[in-house]
Amino acid sequence: MQKKIVLIGGPGTGKTTVLNSLISKNYFCMEEVSREVTLQAKEKGIDQLFLTEPLLFSKLLLEGREKQYLIAEQSKKEIVFFDRGIPDVHAYMNYFKTSYPNTFIEKSKKYKYDCIFHFSPWKEIHTTDNERYETFEQSVIIDEYLVKAYKDLGYKIINVPFGNVKERTDFILNSLSCEL
Template identity: 80%
Template sequence: MQQKIVLIGGPSTGKTTVLNNLISRDFFCMEEVSREVILKAKEKGIDQLFLTEPLLFSTMLLEGREQQYKIANKTNHKLVFFDRGLPDIYAYMNYFKTSYPAVFLEKSKQYKYDAIFHFSPWKQIHTTDNERYETFEQAVTIDQFLVDAYKKLGYTITNVPFGKVEERTNFILNSLSCDL
């Protein structure tokens, strides 16, 4: 039976680095779709799509993450890792106080995950770039909105301890209840 595992946490907490480590170990992983959406918008001359049209940005993310989920269902991999899940979208919209239609919460209830691993804000590794512009303080607040969103949906959240990439990856793998 397949397990769908989501890595959650505020910006710049090490999720993607651990996901890349999982990829290097030949695990099936779904990468974050927001950077792709942001880059496509920039190609069209929209510098900060989330800030200028948050609902459009979020709708594009919803479509991308829903598609990832469907792709995962079609694979025969026992483990599928996701860099963020559908509930992240409405958590961010709540953080930005953006009104959104019920479909965002409905899809989050429809597409269920088996395990949620949380990466806490970590000041030592926090960085910004063209697609990740949140300050550390903003990342801490966003993180709380993310945790609240998943808890509201009834998920049990496992916190990933700080440490080297390999240690964090091994922690996740050792926490899963299946033969690797």
């Protein structure tokens, strides 16, 4: 049976760096969708789609994450890692106090994950760039919404301790060996 594992946490907490480490170890991984959506919007002349049309941006994210989930299922890989999951979409909408259709929650309930690893905000590694514009303080608040969204859906959350990339990657892999 396939295990679907999600890495969650506010922006700039090290999720993608650890995902890249897992990729280098030949694990099947689904990369973050929001950068792709943001870059596609920029190609169409929209600098920050999330800020100008948050509902459209979130619908595109939801579609992308649902597509990733289905690709993962079709892959028949034993373990699949996701850089963020479907519930992240409505968590962000809640953070921005933006209304959204009930389908966001319905899809979060329909597409279930097996294990959630949480990366806490970490000021020492937080950075911004053209696609990640949130300050550290915003990342802390977003993180609270993310944790709440997953807990509200009944997920048990495993906190990844601070450390270098190898230590964090090893923590996840060692935790999985206990879970599998």
